[in-house]
Amino acid sequence: MRKRPLGQNFLVDSEIAHNIITLANIQPEDHVVEIGPGKGVLTQRLLPIARSLTAIELDPKLCRELESRFPDSPSFKIVEKDAAKFDYASLEPGFKVVSNLPYYAATHIMKKLIHFGSRIQSMTLMMQKEVVDRLTAEPCNKEYSSLSVYVQYHCKVERLLEIPNTAFSPRPKIDSSLFSLKPLPQPSVQVEDPQLFFKIVNAAFLHKRKMLKNNLKPWEDKFEQAQLAGIDLSRRGETLSMSDFANMANYLHSQNE
Ligand code: SAM
Numbered sequence: 001m002r003k004r005p006l007g008q009n010f011l012v013d014s015e016i017a018h019n020i021i022t023l024a025n026i027q028p029e030d031h032v033v034e035i036g037p038g039k040g041v042l043t044q045r046l047l048p049i050a051r052s053l054t055a056i057e058l059d060p061k062l063c064r065e066l067e068s069r070f071p072d073s074p075s076f077k078i079v080e081k082d083a084a085k086f087d088y089a090s091l092e093p094g095f096k097v098v099s100n101l102p103y104y105a106a107t108h109i110m111k112k113l114i115h116f117g118s119r120i121q122s123m124t125l126m127m128q129k130e131v132v133d134r135l136t137a138e139p140c141n142k143e144y145s146s147l148s149v150y151v152q153y154h155c156k157v158e159r160l161l162e163i164p165n166t167a168f169s170p171r172p173k174i175d176s177s178l179f180s181l182k183p184l185p186q187p188s189v190q191v192e193d194p195q196l197f198f199k200i201v202n203a204a205f206l207h208k209r210k211m212l213k214n215n216l217k218p219w220e221d222k223f224e225q226a227q228l229a230g231i232d233l234s235r236r237g238e239t240l241s242m243s244d245f246a247n248m249a250n251y252l253h254s255q256n257e
Helices: 014-024 060-069 103-115 129-136 146-154 194-204 217-222 242-256
Strands: 031-035 052-056 076-079 095-100 120-128 155-163 176-183
Touching: 014 095, 014 120, 014 155, 014 176, 060 076, 103 120, 103 146, 103 176, 120 129, 120 155, 129 146, 129 155, 129 176, 146 155, 146 194, 146 242, 194 242, 217 242
Parallel strands: 031 052, 031 095, 052 076, 095 120
Antiparallel strands: 120 176, 155 176
């Protein structure tokens, strides 16, 4: 027996299932990857409209159920694998992802997909509302975090639909939100050293209530009159825009050259 539950809250509201498929904007030429098809509430709606569908499901029992319900065909494949470990480069590029993600691994799987972003046309994903609040947050909003910066650096993020917990069985404690991620051809800001950029972003948000001068101590020797790249270090990380972070990272990069 598995030690850990698999985030199996199945969508039972057919109107919401219909709305998700409409918002995913699947066209007849599209190859779709569905993560965690479960009992097939989205699968059954995707199959008639997509050119082809690859469904990645970790639970072997659900895989067998799906196989008997939707027989294997050249245009439909069930892959019994962990979506967080799947090699998305093995698929023909240009696919669209649709998923009601399992809560316990949602952020992890989303980051994995972003890693393969250049091969993905769009992702229509459902996650915990509180996480989607962070993904869509702008500077000075209390939900703005290093995750907001990470996702908005790589993708255009759009919130699509709010889904109450009553739409699922078993019913989870919290509500969900549907959102879309469109991987950007170029990151949203120009950064010389992305590793350094994310190091600074993570440090700036490490202690949210602290001022930048305390969170950015590793770069203290580059501070000039309580500023770094013209940014006042008595500010908090949560007030900085993506461009502010890029300016700091590019300034520090130039100092190290
Ligand atoms: N799509 C279905 C629906 O909307 O009713 C099921 C969604 S349910 C929230 C999440 C699904 O993901 C479950 O079927 C679960 O077994 C599957 N799952 C959990 N962890 C997974 C993983 N690491 N990789 C692939 N599928 C996973």
